[in-house]
Amino acid sequence: MSASGEGILNVMMRGGDPATEAGWEDAPPRMGFFTDTSICIGCKACEVACKEWNEVPEDGLDWLGSSHDNTRHLGADTWRHVAFVEQRVAAPREDEQIGRGADEGFRWLMASDVCKHCTHAACLDVCPTGAIFRTEFGTVVVQDDICNGCGYCVPACPYGVLDKRESDGGIHKCTLCYDRLGAGQEPACAKACPTESIQFGPLEELRERAAGRVELLHEAGVTEARLYGEDPADGVGGDGAFFLLLDEPEVYGMPPDPVVTTRDLPAMWNRVAVAAGALLVGAALCFGGGDRS
Amino acid sequence: MKRPQEYPSSYYGRPIINAPTWKELDVAGYLFLGGLAGASSILAAGASVTGRPAVERRSGACATTAITLSLVALVHDLGRPKRFLHMLRVAKPSSPMSVGVWLLSAYAPLAIAATASDVTGVARPLGRASGLGAAGLGAGVCTYTAALIANTAVPAWHDGHRELPFLFAGSAASAAGGFALMTAPLAQTGPARRLAVAGAVAELASERLMERRLGMVAETLHTGKAGRRLKAAKALAAGGAIVAGTLGGRSRTAAVVGGAALVAGSALTRFGIFAAGMTSAEDPRYTVEPQRARKAAREAATAGVRAD
Numbered sequence: 001m002s003a004s005g006e007g008i009l010n011v012m013m014r015g016g017d018p019a020t021e022a023g024w025e026d027a028p029p030r031m032g033f034f035t036d037t038s039i040c041i042g043c044k045a046c047e048v049a050c051k052e053w054n055e056v057p058e059d060g061l062d063w064l065g066s067s068h069d070n071t072r073h074l075g076a077d078t079w080r081h082v083a084f085v086e087q088r089v090a091a092p093r094e095d096e097q098i099g100r101g102a103d104e105g106f107r108w109l110m111a112s113d114v115c116k117h118c119t120h121a122a123c124l125d126v127c128p129t130g131a132i133f134r135t136e137f138g139t140v141v142v143q144d145d146i147c148n149g150c151g152y153c154v155p156a157c158p159y160g161v162l163d164k165r166e167s168d169g170g171i172h173k174c175t176l177c178y179d180r181l182g183a184g185q186e187p188a189c190a191k192a193c194p195t196e197s198i199q200f201g202p203l204e205e206l207r208e209r210a211a212g213r214v215e216l217l218h219e220a221g222v223t224e225a226r227l228y229g230e231d232p233a234d235g236v237g238g239d240g241a242f243f244l245l246l247d248e249p250e251v252y253g254m255p256p257d258p259v260v261t262t263r264d265l266p267a268m269w270n271r272v273a274v275a276a277g278a279l280l281v282g283a284a285l286c287f288g289g290g291d292r293s
Numbered sequence: 294m295k296r297p298q299e300y301p302s303s304y305y306g307r308p309i310i311n312a313p314t315w316k317e318l319d320v321a322g323y324l325f326l327g328g329l330a331g332a333s334s335i336l337a338a339g340a341s342v343t344g345r346p347a348v349e350r351r352s353g354a355c356a357t358t359a360i361t362l363s364l365v366a367l368v369h370d371l372g373r374p375k376r377f378l379h380m381l382r383v384a385k386p387s388s389p390m391s392v393g394v395w396l397l398s399a400y401a402p403l404a405i406a407a408t409a410s411d412v413t414g415v416a417r418p419l420g421r422a423s424g425l426g427a428a429g430l431g432a433g434v435c436t437y438t439a440a441l442i443a444n445t446a447v448p449a450w451h452d453g454h455r456e457l458p459f460l461f462a463g464s465a466a467s468a469a470g471g472f473a474l475m476t477a478p479l480a481q482t483g484p485a486r487r488l489a490v491a492g493a494v495a496e497l498a499s500e501r502l503m504e505r506r507l508g509m510v511a512e513t514l515h516t517g518k519a520g521r522r523l524k525a526a527k528a529l530a531a532g533g534a535i536v537a538g539t540l541g542g543r544s545r546t547a548a549v550v551g552g553a554a555l556v557a558g559s560a561l562t563r564f565g566i567f568a569a570g571m572t573s574a575e576d577p578r579y580t581v582e583p584q585r586a587r588k589a590a591r592e593a594a595t596a597g598v599r600a601d
Contacts, residue, residue: 271459279435
């Protein structure tokens with residue numbers, strides 16, 4: 001396999017780069033998302049743009065009673081999901097001046113969730129048909145013409161991203177707009193985001209930008225700002241789509257310490273082999289005796 | 294702005310991971326039938342070698358029927374059943390399902406050939422060799438399914454990955470032994486009886502170890518649908534093993550009753566483990582709490598190193 005685009009960055013990206021490890025030669029830089037939730041305004045333009053561009057079908061027009069979130073969760077027909085969290089917090093100083101009590105402040109956390117395009121992607125590891133593959137951009141994509149809907153990737157994903165579409169039986173998720181990337185365009189959600197809460201670009205560049213943003217927020221007194229999924233040493237080898245959050249990840253519906261399940265697979269295979277051997281030996285021993293007792 | 298004092302541990306109580314889309318009857322059914330088939334092939338091969346034709350016939354037929362039903366269930370469970378052959382596009386050790394597909398592709402024809410040869414009397418040497426091959430691969434068919442479900446983010450399955458292969462091997466042995474006890478004459482069922490009892494003991498012991506390992510996630514094994522099934526499964530396995538082990542060699546009735554209890558116990562174990570996994574996937578606590586604890590322990594260890 002080979003991929004278009006050559007340059008100095010490509011050379012720098014070699015080694016540890018998921019596209020290169022997947023067999024791409026001269027892969028372009030790994031591309032990803034940095035979703036800065038501190039400037040998300042909850043407009044859901046990303047959800048709409050994603051649905052429009054990718055022709056993702058409607059998945060229920062329900063009132064869920066969860067703030068402004070009537071989208072529910074990532075799945076086959078939801079590739080961007082804007083979470084709304086309502087929290088009672090200490091009032092900001094200007095509110096205290098107008099006579100509001102210490103605990104009468106309120107804040108909204110808004111965050112646009114998406115497939116993480118993991119460095120070590122469990123969905124890709126477990127896919128038995130080869131439908132899920134690593135693109136030259138380091139992203140993870142399901143090929144709809146190959147997927148047979150076995151569903152193994154669904155519970156394998158530690159983030160709850162993939163799901164089965166009932167209307168066609170196949171598994172669907174964010175492609176990081178693979179078609180747009182190939183044409184040199186940015187993904188539809190990032191293009192539509194009016195505040196640049198969703199930033200698209202080479203992952204290395206995004207990581208630097210994110211570190212700077214956290215530093216800035218900390219200096220401004222927003223000490224709860226933290227990055228999620230940016231660390232290549234985490235349980236999934238770092239996410240291709242990572243986040244700046246203002247609270248613990250589980251508050252936004254994200255796992256606090258995700259691990260790619262296949263990390264433990266060698267240990268599982270060892271145990272399976274030992275158990276199978278024990279079964280054969282045990283059965284052989286059972287044949288070493290008579291029939292009446 | 295200060296951080297809020299109390300943290301909700303979830304987002305409106307919604308699950309973190311997406312629960313398996315697998316249909317219970319197909320997949321939990323396959324976990325049982327695949328185990329029954331694999332271990333029955335082992336019994337049939339042993340019976341063939343040691344001259345127990347009734348056991349060879351019945352266990353062989355059991356393996357053939359069970360694996361045929363398994364294949365039907367597995368194809369039926371696909372979202373796009375017409376594309377089942379896409380499974381053979383690649384072979385991936387990182388996917389227990391891919392490994393399983395190749396294993397079944399080799400095992401099923403051997404098991405069916407062995408039985409066909411036994412029943413028809415055609416090509417007996419080849420049939421016996423197929424039976425031995427099916428027995429060897431059958432051990433894998435019994436146990437790989439543990440890796441199949443453990444290799445997911447489902448807390449009750451993944452965190453049980455050390456014990457599940459032994460639990461499944463034991464459960465398969467107990468089911469296959471139980472079936473032979475039920476159907477074959479007492480004069481030939483000594484090995485089946487011993488295998489059934491040993492399997493039930495291994496199943497019960499592994500489950501006990503797994504419950505201890507799972508910590509708070511073990512709740513999913515004790516409550517709700519999974520709890521009811523596993524409780525009944527344990528009673529059937531223990532009761533069946535006692536009846537089969539004590540009277541199963543002398544009394545036809547005891548062999549049938551004990552054997553049936555072991556087969557039913559094995560099936561309920563698989564359906565129970567399946568249900569526990571679904572519960573652990575659907576309630577975010579089982580994903581969040583162990584991960585928070587793991588993260589806190591790691592951070593404490595790092596802080597400890599820094600302090601030194």
